[in-house]
Amino acid sequence: IPTHIYADAKAASxxxxxxxxxxxxxxxxEGKPCILGLATGSSPKTVYAELIRMHREEGLSFRNVVSFNLDEYYPxxxxxxxxxxRFMREQLFDHVDIPQGNYHVPDGTLSVDKVAEFSKQYEAQIEAAGGLDFQLLGIGGNGHIGFNEPGSLINSHTRLMMLDNSTRAAAAADFGGLPKTPRKAITMGVSSILNARRVVLLAWGExxxxxxxxAVEGLVTELNPASYLQTHRNALFVIDTAAASELT
Ligand code: F6R
Structure with a gap:
């Protein structure tokens, strides 16, 4: 996987x-919409801050942007x-001119019997929009992309996923402890991600x-879902020197 290594997360972002x-x-x-797949978490925050700055200072307009977020906790x-x-509104959407209705985040309020139908529709909406031009990703300490935890298959679709213990532990502080941390999330599948025409994954820190x-040097394996990006013809890892420190 092509990998660009930057001195720090700011320059990379x-x-x-x-x-x-x-x-x-x-x-x-070209008079066309721009279809973006977006991620939450700490890794993309500075990317979003810079996009807001470009909107304010350089006239970058988001009127033609249509976005689909990777995932949402459930419930x-x-x-x-x-x-x-809320994260996406606070970090990006409320500060730019993207039309309301152009951005999509999986619906964490559905009753459990409605999730499969919703997931199908979510993918159908992406396809109807013309497919993802660009997918932004972070990576979990366990290799998850979106919330495709280890064990996720390369042909997996949007679905309800049980979160790994390590994923829940990483989120526990935000929820006031592990017992209050959700056990599930709705996530785009690995195949939904691999269908994007461009994929950029961010990783900061040791x-x-x-x-x-x-992910970069190992085998393609369900044990590290980010390794599936080795099979994508237009994926890029953008990482800082600390995240690159174990590359050979
Ligand atoms: C978030 C997502 C997750 C995160 C990953 C890394 O929408 O899909 O895969 O990208 O957990 O999170 P941070 O960036 O907080 O280290």
């Missing part, structure tokens, strides 16, 4: 924001402090170094 901005403008000049109310819906090494 600016480069990724620039690529996204260039894509949005290119699609604008989850959109207005909860920990919801990914904690991600072992899993980055596995």
């Amino acid at each position: 600016l480069a990724v924001a620039q690529e996204i901005a260039d894509l949005i403008r290119q699609k604008q000049s 989850m109310e959109p207005n909860s402090l920990q919801s990914y819906w 904690r991600k170094a072992p899993v980055i090494r596995g």
Whole structure:
């Protein structure tokens, strides 16, 4: 997997924001929508902050952007402090001119018998929009992309996923302890991610170094779902020197 290593997360994030901005403008000049797959978590925050700055200072418009987020905890109310819906509004959507209705986050409020139908529709909406032009990813310490935990298959679709203990432990502080942390999430599948025409994965810090090494240099394996990106013809890892420290 092509890997760009930056001295720090800030410089790396600016480069990724620039690529996204260039894509949005290119699609604008063609009179087309720009279909983005977006991630939450700490890794993309500076990318979003830079996109907001470009909107304010450089006139970057999001009017042609249509977005689909990777995942949402289940169950989850959109207005909860920990919801990914709220995260995206606070970190990006409320600060740019993306039309309401153009952005989509999996619905954590559905009754359990409605999730499969919703998941199908979510993928159908992405396809109807023309497919993802660009997918932004973070990576879990266990190799998850979206919430495709280890064991997820390469042909998996959008679905309800049981979260790994390590994933729940990483989120526990946000929820006021492990017992209050959700056990499930709705996530785009591995195949939904691999169908994007461009995939950029971000990783910062030493904690991600072992899993980055596995994903880039190891075998393609369900034990490290990010390794599936080795099979994508246009994927890029953008990482800092700490996350790169175990690459050989
Ligand atoms: C979030 C997501 C997750 C995170 C991953 C890394 O939408 O899909 O896969 O990208 O857990 O999280 P951070 O960036 O907080 O280390």
